Amino acid sequence: MMLDIFRTTKPDVFTTQPRLGPKVQDALPRRGFDEAAREIGTWDGYQPTPMPNLTSLADRLGIQAIHYKHEGPRFGLGSFKALGGAYAVLRVLQRELSETTGRAITVEDLHSGSFADQISEITVISATDGNHGRSVAWGAQRFGATCRIYIHAEVSRFRAEAMQALGAEVIRVDGDYDATVAQTRIDAAKHGWKIVSDTSWPGYRQPPLDVMAGYGVMAREIVRDLPEPPTHVFLQGGVGGLAASVIAVFHQEWGNAAPRSIIVEPELAPCLFASGKANAATAVSITSETLMAGLSCGEPSQIAWEVLGESVDSFMTIPESLVAPAVRLLAGGACGDPGIDAGESAVAGLIGLMCGALDHDLRDELKLDTASRVVIIGSEGITDPTVVKAIMEGRV
Ligand SMILES: Cc1ncc(COP(=O)(O)O)c(C=O)c1O
Known part of the structure; x- marks a missing residue:
């Protein structure tokens, strides 16, 4: 029942052949990640965030595991962005x-x-x-x-x-x-x-590089927590900084065993999807704002695109109608798992996974099967209680 809406809604998906050129290793250098980890690890209140396994939901989706990296508690600021x-x-x-x-x-x-x-x-x-x-x-x-x-x-x-x-x-x-x-x-x-x-453009690179080096702290926590590499990672995209940083760290740490990566964006702000199609950083115009406020970006970050352009396996866009049901599903304990307080921009990756796993053709296209172990970045907790309250009360 709870999953019906994700079974019956088909997102737009586009699968590419990643080239895995040098940018995956070099655009965001390992040294930058090391320095950020050394510094941020000394900050008051630093603690790795939890990564529960949503076993019941994984069962219902016919996959082996869903590792949900929950960024709500990050430094009391509510999202992974605290790191960058x-x-x-x-x-x-x-x-x-x-x-x-x-x-x-x-x-x-x-x-x-x-x-x-x-x-x-x-x-x-x-x-x-x-x-x-x-x-x-x-x-x-x-x-x-x-x-x-x-x-x-x-x-x-x-x-x-x-x-x-x-x-x-x-x-x-x-x-x-x-x-x-x-x-x-x-x-x-x-x-x-x-x-x-947090976004870069021609001639402006260093601060966004530092921002993404900070996000690497989260990606390395994931690497440390998992006994073996996952098979898939679903990453929500705004300007692409989060996705580029996670993919770069996974490739640096796991090499050829790095997971397939799927970028998920709102239908209303699909700049990475458009860039994937054009095989070049491409801007889109935003005509109305998505509920997923953190993902409402019309232009990719230049540095992020350098990494994503050669490493992403699939791009996906999702409709607005799935956001509130996904927030409610997580809050109520997805199919019997412990409840998670997720914000509206946190759930895009999970929506991509649910739609992908529940549709026969998409399951094939994304190579999801009963052995799949998937990482989801729950990129924010409740960063605006008024929005989440409206979602929980069914007003959105
Ligand atoms: C909660 C949340 N998730 C994901 C993103 C996307 O990150 P990026 O813009 O680096 O792609 C943002 C961006 O603000 C965000 O706030």
Whole structure:
């Protein structure tokens, strides 16, 4: 019963032949992941997040295991993004101070407090649809910088207030996420502010590389937790940073045994799907906002696409109608598994798996069978309670 809607809805799927060129190993260097892991592992409150096996749901889908990496508890910020933005703020401050003082400033120097005055004069800025901005604001507050966060008209009040509570000034911009990114570029150029973006574009690479190095902490926790490589990983896509980071780490750690990767995006924001079809980074226009706020991106991140373009096995888009049922399914304990509080952007990968496993043709196309062991990234917990309440009450 509970699974019927996923059985009867057929998502759009497109399968490619990954080339596995050098970018999978090199675009996000292992050294960057090592440094991020070393630093973030020392932060107060660092703890690997849980990864329960949803055995009952796996049974119902006719596969062996579903390892659900639950990012809700991450640093009390509610999502995996806590790992990226805050770490990139630290690196941006380090580079800026090294430049202004003319000597190599270390992370230890930054933590020592002796540069507090200089840091307080640095302003970091970023566009966000919620989670990345929260991480940047938290990082700026931790390290003592000034922070401005740009959001579009449809980012919820709750999310704006969460960033203000972390000391950020929040600026609303007309238009969508891509318009807010454009505005940060204009304002940074005008005022000398430092952009800490999770998406990269021609000429802007280092902070997004740092952001993705931070996400690698989560990917390495998964590698450590599993006794053998999984067969599949379903990854939701916004600009592609999460997916690129996880795929890069899996290839670095598991080589040829790395799992098949399937990117899942909202029908309303399918920039990675379009890029896969065109075999080049491709923008799409967003005509209405998806409920999956974190995935509402019209342009892929350039660095992320370099990795994804040669490594992804399948691209999928899913309709809005499946989001609320998936959040309710997880909350209620999927088919008898323990309940999980997942946010609306967390469930796309799981939706992709459910639709794929329950449809005869898609099951073949995605090579899912009774021996499949699947990793799902539950990328956020409840990051906006008002949205999840509406979902639970059936108003969405
Ligand atoms: C909860 C959540 N999941 C997934 C994503 C997608 O990450 P990316 O934009 O790096 O593809 C986001 C992005 O904001 C997010 O907030």
